[in-house]
Every structure is written in structure tokens, then in C-alpha cells.
Amino acid sequence: MKYLILILTFFLTGVVLSGCDQPLEGPPIRIGYMNCNSVEETMERFRPLTVYLEQQLGRPCEAIPVDTQDLESRFAAGEFDFVHGNSLLYVILKENHDLQLVATEKRGQFGSRTAGAIIVRRDSPIQSLKDLKGKRMIFGPQLAPSGFLAQYDLMLQAGFDPDRELDYYALPRGTFKHEKVIYAVYFGDYDAAAAPALDLEIMTREGKISADDFRVLAQSETIPYCTFGASKNVDSKLTEKFRKVLLDLTPETTVEIDGQRLKVLDAAWIDGFETLLDKDYDLIRVMAKRVNMPPYQEF
Amino acid sequence: MLRDRFDQIMMASLVVVLLFTVVVLVGAGPDESNHVNSAISRHLERERIYQARVAFIDRHFSPVIALRDSGALPEALLKLEELHRTLPGEAHIDLLSGDILLRMGQFDRALTKLAAAVRRNADYVDTASPLSQRPLIESAVSEGLPLVRDRLRSQPDSRSMAMVVKDGYYLQSRLAGGCE
Numbered sequence: 030m031k032y033l034i035l036i037l038t039f040f041l042t043g044v045v046l047s048g049c050d051q052p053l054e055g056p057p058i059r060i061g062y063m064n065c066n067s068v069e070e071t072m073e074r075f076r077p078l079t080v081y082l083e084q085q086l087g088r089p090c091e092a093i094p095v096d097t098q099d100l101e102s103r104f105a106a107g108e109f110d111f112v113h114g115n116s117l118l119y120v121i122l123k124e125n126h127d128l129q130l131v132a133t134e135k136r137g138q139f140g141s142r143t144a145g146a147i148i149v150r151r152d153s154p155i156q157s158l159k160d161l162k163g164k165r166m167i168f169g170p171q172l173a174p175s176g177f178l179a180q181y182d183l184m185l186q187a188g189f190d191p192d193r194e195l196d197y198y199a200l201p202r203g204t205f206k207h208e209k210v211i212y213a214v215y216f217g218d219y220d221a222a223a224a225p226a227l228d229l230e231i232m233t234r235e236g237k238i239s240a241d242d243f244r245v246l247a248q249s250e251t252i253p254y255c256t257f258g259a260s261k262n263v264d265s266k267l268t269e270k271f272r273k274v275l276l277d278l279t280p281e282t283t284v285e286i287d288g289q290r291l292k293v294l295d296a297a298w299i300d301g302f303e304t305l306l307d308k309d310y311d312l313i314r315v316m317a318k319r320v321n322m323p324p325y326q327e328f
Numbered sequence: 329m330l331r332d333r334f335d336q337i338m339m340a341s342l343v344v345v346l347l348f349t350v351v352v353l354v355g356a357g358p359d360e361s362n363h364v365n366s367a368i369s370r371h372l373e374r375e376r377i378y379q380a381r382v383a384f385i386d387r388h389f390s391p392v393i394a395l396r397d398s399g400a401l402p403e404a405l406l407k408l409e410e411l412h413r414t415l416p417g418e419a420h421i422d423l424l425s426g427d428i429l430l431r432m433g434q435f436d437r438a439l440t441k442l443a444a445a446v447r448r449n450a451d452y453v454d455t456a457s458p459l460s461q462r463p464l465i466e467s468a469v470s471e472g473l474p475l476v477r478d479r480l481r482s483q484p485d486s487r488s489m490a491m492v493v494k495d496g497y498y499l500q501s502r503l504a505g506g507c508e
Contacts, residue, residue, distance in 0.1 A: 135488070138405055138409075138425065138429070138437065139434060139437060140436070140437055140488075141488070142434075144402075146402055226402060229402075229406060230405070230406065230409050233406050233409040233410050234409045234410075234412060234413065236413060239410060240403060240406035240407040240409065240410045241407075243403075243406075244400075244403065245400065245402040245403055248401075248402045251432075251434065276487060301488075303486065303488040304483065304485065304486050304487075304488070306482075306483060
């Protein structure tokens with residue numbers, strides 16, 4: 030009888046404790062998130078995901094917003110265990126710092142991939158890339174694979190050198206750079222723009238633009254979208270666990286923050302995660318070499 | 329037994345109801361002409377539904393089809409995004425997305441979209457239906473399925489790819505006449 034009471038006590042204690050939150054143990058996992066627009070937006074997007082990762086991994090996690098241009102130097106300085114950034118940054122960090130591929134984000138028509146488009150207004154006389162000679166064009170930020178790299182490469186592949194043949198080209202400043210380039214063409218400030226296919230899709234879906242406003246002069250092959258990577262110093266078991274948590278996320282996964290229950294993927298503007306292979310990023314490597322961009326830039 | 333007038337009225341009512349029931353049951357028996365008429369009206373009803381559906385597709389999707397046929401595939405996809413706002417959950421959006429993605433060489437996405445379209449509307453795999461899109465779906469399966477299967481072989485832990493292969497098998501089974 031004594032043993033039975035003892036077993037029952039242990040069982041009930043286990044049941045009660047399993048209902049409590051898992052205590053967070055160990056040093057914090059530092060996750061660097063590339064800023065798309067602003068620090069505030071990055072934190073708002075990724076806080077639910079970070080809290081969810083914390084709960085699932087049983088370790089405190091720290092979300093660190095980071096400017097695209099600073100990401101490599103801060104990663105090299107050992108500031109992050111995991112990073113979330115665009116696919117060109119993945120290639121740069123892979124080549125220069127042996128970043129380990131964790132998972133690729135899915136969003137929009139092309140899933141874990143995206144493309145770069147060169148757009149003009151629907152009523153523009155420009156009909157082909159050759160017609161861009163002597164015209165004004167606006168690109169997305171320089172380290173954007175589908176906002177700069179893919180379009181610059183498209184033009185080079187068509188025998189058009191943007192540096193020599195465009196009258197002028199510009200890069201937007203501040204936040205919402207991809208939207209700015211699209212509006213810059215819409216309002217007639219520039220003749221053409223380098224727009225990510227995903228941004229065109231989202232802006233159309235949200236009713237900000239109409240599909241009839243623009244013509245797509247050319248669109249690149251699809252390339253991987255934003256990517257989570259792990260520092261080579263992170264324990265491989267932790268990396269695997271981190272990947273599993275990301276892959277297990279569904280649109281219904283929620284987390285409670287400040288008394289509010291939030292959908293993790295919705296908050297982060299993500300449809301889900303997929304595992305790609307490093308060789309899937311080879312097209313980015315080829316483009317970066319042709320365009321003479323990091324990590325292959327030569328002076 | 330019939331002690332007062334009320335009992336007599338009740339009994340008379342009961343007899344009337346029973347007679348009426350017998351008449352109704354006898355009248356509702358199998359009647360060949362009724363059967364033929366209802367088959368014809370069902371057929372006409374289906375015809376009307378198909379005609380309405382074809383007109384609906386033509387009215388809403390002809391700009392997309394024109395863009396697709398002129399090779400403006402990215403614009404056609406954007407037009408579908410726009411239609412998604414007014415026609416959420418419409419099977420033909422999935423079908424045309426699958427078609428365009430297939431033309432763009434996005435086999436995995438195409439299979440997923442086409443499977444979603446067929447799940448919403450089985451007419452797309454019905455040879456007899458005016459909405460049939462069997463050649464498109466057959467080519468997506470024959471071109472796409474081997475590629476995504478190869479990809480899954482090289483990456484057996486990819487859940488996304490496993491889902492795409494499942495979609496491919498689903499389409500294959502529907503083309504072969506299998507049910508949902």
C-alpha cells in the first residue's frame with residue numbers, strides 16, 4: 030500500500046508539473062534578424078517566433094535586429110548563433126564564415142523561392158531591355174537578391190550594361206525600399222524599376238497596385254528566398270532541434286505574448302519553412318560572380 | 329364504442345386521413361414517365377450549370393488567359409492575385425496558377441496548385457465535362473512527378489517535397505478514375 034501511495038504521488042506530481050511552462054535553462058540563443066524595413070517592424074514580426082522558439086527549445090532566446098550591411102561583420106564577431114537573412118547573405122556567410130543552412134522561408138506563389146522583375150508602366154513606350162538605353166532606372170537595395178542582383182544580372186545576360194547604358198540609376202533610401210521602387214515607376218519618377226516578384230504579388234493582393242499598372246519587361250529564374258542559418262560553433266543537435274521547430278510550424282501555431290495569443294507565422298509574414306540544399310543556392314553564386322558582387326567581388 | 333358525437337367525428341376524421349394516405353401512397357408509385365422527365369430535367373439543369381460556369385470563367389478569366397497565351401506569364405500571375413481579392417477560394421484561380429507555374433518550370437508549385445483545383449472541382453479531370461483540363465493535368469503529372477520524386481529521393485527528410493509528391497499521386501489517381 031505504501032508503494033502504491035508513493036507511485037501515485039510521483040505520478041500526480043509529474044502530471045501537475047507537465048502543465049507548467051518548461052523552465053528556460055542555459056545561456057541565451059542569440060538570433061540575428063535582418064531588418065527589412067525598420068528595427069520596430071523586425072521586432073514586431075519576429076518576437077512571436079522568438080518566444081515560440083524559446084518555449085520549444087527550453088532555452089532563452091534573444092532577438093537581435095541587424096542592418097543588412099552590418100550583418101556579416103557582426104556575425105564574424107560572434108554576435109549571433111542563428112541568423113535570418115536574404116539568400117545572398119546566406120551565400121556570403123556560407124562562403125566566408127561556413128554558415129550552416131537551417132531552413133528556407135516560404136512566402137507567395139513561388140514558395141521557398143522568389144524572382145526579380147524589371148517593370149515599366151503599362152503605358153511606357155519601353156518594350157524591351159534594349160529600349161532602356163538612356164533611361165532612368167531605380168533598383169532595390171544593393172544586397173537584395175531579387176531587388177538588385179537578379180535584375181542587374183538579367184540585363185548583363187541580355188547584353189545590356191546598366192553602368193554604361195542607363196542614363197542614370199538610383200537606390201532608394203530609408204524604409205520600404207521595394208515598395209518605393211514600384212511607386213517610383215508608378216508615379217513616373219523613373220522609367221523602369223527592379224522590383225521583387227514577391228513584392229509585386231503582395232502589393233497586388235493588398236490592392237496597393239493593380240496588375241494592369243505595369244508591364245514586366247523581364248523576370249529572372251527563381252532563386253531561394255529568406256533563409257535561417259546557424260553558426261558553425263552551434264552544437265549540431267541544437268541546430269537540428271531549431272530546424273525541427275521551424276519545419277513543424279503550421280499556420281495554426283500560436284504563442285501568448287503580453288496576454289495576447291498570436292499566430293507565429295502570420296506575425297512573421299511567413300507561409301512556412303522548407304529544407305533546401307546548399308546547391309539550390311548555386312544560381313545566386315553564379316549571379317553574384319557575373320555581377321561582381323560579394324562574396325566574389327574583385328576590384 | 330362511439331359513445332357521443334365527438335367520438336363519431338374523430339372516427340370519421342381518422343377514416344378520411346387513412347383513405348387520403350392510401351391514395352397518396354398509390355399515386356407516388358413508380359411511374360416511367362415521371363422518371364424520364366426528372367432525368368431530362370436533371371440533365372438540363374446540369375447543362376445550365378455548365379453553361380453558367382463557362383460564361384463565368386470567360387467573364388472573369390479571359391484577361392488572364394490572354395496574358396498567358398501572349399507569354400506574359402508574370403503579369404498573368406499578378407492578374408490572378410488581383411482576382412483572388414474578389415473571388416477567394418475560386419478553383420479556377422488555382423487551376424490557372426498551376427498552368428502558368430507549369431509553363432514557368434515551377435513543377436512542384438504547379439502540382440500543388442493543380443491538386444488544390446481538382447480537390448475543389450472534380451470537373452477538371454472529368455473527360456465528359458466541358459470544364460475538363462485533363463491534358464494540362466496529365467502533362468503536369470508526367471513532367472513534374474518524376475522530378476519531384478527524384479528531389480524527394482535526394483532529400484528524404486523534406487516534408488514539403490513529400491507533400492508535393494502526395495499531390496502528384498493524388499492527381500495521378502484522379503486521372504485514372506479514382507475517387508476523392
